[in-house]
Amino acid sequence: MIRPAQPEDHPACAAVFLAAYRQAFPLHPPDYYVPERYFESITGEEQWVAVQAGQIIAVLSIYWPENFIHSLYVEPRLQNRGIGRRLLEAVVARAKGICELKCDKVNKRAVAFYEHLGWCEVGEGEAETGPWVRLRK
Template sequence: MRWILNELAPDLTIRQAGPDDHPACAAVFLAAYRQAFPLHPPEYYVPERYFESITGEEQWVALQDGRIIAVLSVYWPENFIHSLYVDPAVQGRGIGRRLLAAALARAKGVCELKCDKANKRAVSFYKHLGWREVGEGMAETGPWVRLRK
């Protein structure tokens, strides 16, 4: 399944990721993660962190000019959006919103996600899109909030 979006990014393509996409997905993940959580030591930002995080999940990507610029990982048995990362160079252009909308269109029922509270930009992004807080907890990265839509 593929969507061509014409609103904010006229040449944006969204599709399910395949194994050949994983290195580019890891690069986007690391760039966005480094921006969102800059306090980790440099050795924390390694591609293996991405590969470990996607086990059992389905990945979707947004491409522009044939290049992966955003990645979303979802665990369908629980309708759980595990991660959404957009290349920092193109953030704020509606790409993450469109990738998330594509995933939500495939969901059967309510979706949830967790977001580190320290990532205030992401929490604000989800709330702006109508996600609401339904819980909170603590992880090794600090407190998080559970959101539902």
């Protein structure tokens, strides 16, 4: 089931975020992976979740005024099963207009995932975390 996140979902969302983030970006020191990192990252955004057997297994954060998808994370043990695609497509279908996102280039799996789903590169830049690519659908 895909639905908007509720306030009581946020601890489970943070757990998914941290597990997936740690897998995608393993080079940070251990104290980098804390729930506050998730809560700081979602300010002003709406979260959507994928739920399976009553458990949150994926989370997407979107900033609606710009149709900007800030993050999409799937529980690592459940990746490559179409969960992220379904969550992403459900949220994009609700958007009024074009959606965009940024993805760190070092996260090659994520870049390939978005490109496979038809997202097109429209820009690039540099951040504290390194080079990124901007994609549009």
